[in-house]
Amino acid sequence: MMAQNVFKNLSLQPSGLQVAKQTVNQLEVRELVRSLSEIEPKKRVLAFRLLDKSKAIAVFEELAPNQQADLIREMENPEVITIIEALDPDDRVKLFEELPAKIAKRLIANLSPQTRDAVNLLLGYPERSAGRLMSLRYLAVHNHITVGAALASVRESQLRDDELEMVFLIDSERFYRGFIRTVRLIKANPDTPVEMLLDGSNVAIRATDPEMKAVQMLKDTDLPALPVVDSEGRLLGDITFDDVIDLIQEEATETALSQGGVGNLLSRDRVWSDRLVRGSIWYSVRLRILFLIITLIGGMLVGGLIERFEEILEAVVAAAIFIPLVMDMGGNVGTQSTTIFARGLAWNHIQTNQVIPYLLREVRIGAMIGLILGITAGAIAYFWQGLPNGVPLLGLAVGLSLFCVVTLGAFLGGSLPWIMLKLGFDHGPGADPFITTIKDFTGLWIYFSLVGLLLGIES
Structure with a gap:
């Protein structure tokens, strides 16, 4: 970890840079690659420039194509060309595929004629073809x-x-x-x-x-x-x-995921992610606004629900104070659960054909979190608003509501992404709006119903 410590503590003083340069150039390529991958992007280019030419090329060759592309974007043209010229033709193609088209075109134009011809030859073959993979270095x-x-x-x-x-x-x-x-x-x-x-x-x-x-x-x-x-x-x-x-590792992973019932889902998820991150802006706008309109409609329904329980709010004004708490806490837990599901799916820790055990576990976790938060919030509500306003059962209503909403949020956060995947929808931009809508409406209905029931107020 010596390289990582040196890179993290880089100083712009000439004396400091000279010491760092001597230190890192004595280290193995693998350690340098690992350390460069772990430091913040702003320091990565500065750290890379400390390496001698031969070591810099060796390290660059071992970086992932996306990491190479990140470095290229920040480096000056002459030093970039030197490195690209030293790469194998197939490695150059992988790099250019990661770069924006304008940057790739500019770099290719500045290569030597022989190198440029080799790059254009490989790029002339269809994507995902053997021609894109082949090396021109053979005997x-x-x-x-x-x-x-x-x-x-x-x-x-x-x-x-x-x-x-x-x-x-x-x-x-x-x-x-x-x-x-x-x-x-x-x-x-x-x-x-x-x-x-x-x-x-x-x-x-x-x-x-x-x-x-x-x-x-x-x-x-x-x-x-x-x-x-x-x-x-x-x-x-x-x-x-x-x-x-x-490709062999990718094939092995997809085979294993297919046997676990998530192979097609993962491939489809990769396509969705690529289109949202690097595709047309209007595609992202259309897809995301579709799900946000659902949240908008849900917000209107929640407004109607609050209007329906207007008598309760008029009778117990203090009940309005805890509306944001009930609404937000369930949403936060639901977001946690959707994030955990997405990461578990990506790492093959969750198999969609055996999702019930995972959902039961998530509900148990949500119930335990809801119990802790419900007791804490209920006690605060009791002493803060309930007892002073002569409505001590308000604390119980807040605590029970929070327990139900948090448990519901955990269940929705684990189940809705799975349901959307099974139905062929992109769960990335879609799960949270559905969770918000369902949780807000259901949570407030539970809260107002409990307040009305426990305090004897009819709506």
């Missing part, structure tokens, strides 16, 4: 050479070790012919034609195929890399296990 040799010549190409290559686990074979027109694992080349006689060792002549994926097909093929073939070809079979690039690890 291919002609199929007519010998093992010795192929090994010479391996030794002369500037690729990383993990990028040289397989050597692809192509003909004079770049049509894909197969692959050879590098270890087989090492073991083979140098004078042996490489065609004698080739394998996987039928193992390849088209650039336009869905990305999940690449995931499945890598899993089925157990290969370190999968060749990517164009519609005619010419080699374009490859997809490695590292390129699809996030």
